[in-house]
Amino acid sequence: MNVSHVFTAVTALLLISGCANREGVSPSQNKSLQIVSPSTTAVSEGGGMQRSLDAWLKEEWTPMTKTVPVETKTTAPDGTVVTTTTMVEVPEPEDNEPFTLQKYADKWKVYHENKAKMNEGKPKEPSHIEMMGTLPVVGK
Numbered sequence: 001m002n003v004s005h006v007f008t009a010v011t012a013l014l015l016i017s018g019c020a021n022r023e024g025v026s027p028s029q030n031k032s033l034q035i036v037s038p039s040t041t042a043v044s045e046g047g048g049m050q051r052s053l054d055a056w057l058k059e060e061w062t063p064m065t066k067t068v069p070v071e072t073k074t075t076a077p078d079g080t081v082v083t084t085t086t087m088v089e090v091p092e093p094e095d096n097e098p099f100t101l102q103k104y105a106d107k108w109k110v111y112h113e114n115k116a117k118m119n120e121g122k123p124k125e126p127s128h129i130e131m132m133g134t135l136p137v138v139g140k
Helices: 002-021 031-036 040-045 048-065 101-118 128-133
Strands: 067-075 081-089
């Protein structure tokens, strides 16, 4: 029994090392595989989740957490006061303090307040439970 285990291990080792040393067999040297799926794209472009996160940060998180409303009051020639509110981006101060959880919690609060204001007039998206309830097999 002990001899059969040794024989199996040696055979597997020879097969594995033989395939790795043969030209064109290892994935990094396989020209056909490199044409279909080059290995440099994943490293240079980042993963799908990272790209999605970067896009969300750029399009949604940053504008909602780094802008503040500024009210400007102007007087028209007829004497009426016109108030306009514009969103102005506030640059984050350069500080050498380490990032703390409280800073993140403050930004999260500002983000949700702004998001709630943006979604006030829009219809509410149905929850997953409501969507499952509408299915004919699971629902009513």
